[in-house]
Amino acid sequence: MKRNASISWSGSAREGHGTFRVGSGAVTAPFTYNSRFVGNSQTNPEELLLSALAGCLTMAAAAALQKQTGATGEIETSAELDLVPHESGGYRIPRIRLLLQVARASSQDDLDRALAAAMEMCPICNALTGSEIAVTIRPAAAEGDSSA
DSSP states (O other), X not given: OOOXXXXXXXXXXXXXXXXXXXXXXXXXXXXXXXXXXXXXXXXXXXXXXXXXXXXXXXXXHHHHHHHHHSOOOOEEEEEEEEEEEOTTSSEEEEEEEEEEEETTOXXXXXXHHHHHHHHHHOHHHHHXXXXXXXXXXEEOOOTTOOOO
């Protein structure tokens, strides 16, 4: 199975602009230097990377939980990364953090086992071996529960 994407870029790195396109056509998004390093309403490669990782790991966790407990349900995942200057003059991503919150989770032990299996299954996790990936999985807070 092959997947593809394309980028078009026009101009210099700081003053130019680009467009991401995924092969399926489902996502086309603009990006610029400012969207990466200043922040604005456009996306950036790092957000797309986080979305890919979160999506892949969430699906793998759902599969692992279903295999392990027979349960299916909702999982809410949030992700963030650190983008830091690198001695090469570029940037690197030393650490990525994800939080998976599972509705109607059976036990923390079940969640931890499912997470371990999910991280082995997730090709995006496997591709990002140069960054530390710290993942927390826990039951979602019940409605009205403010302890989370």
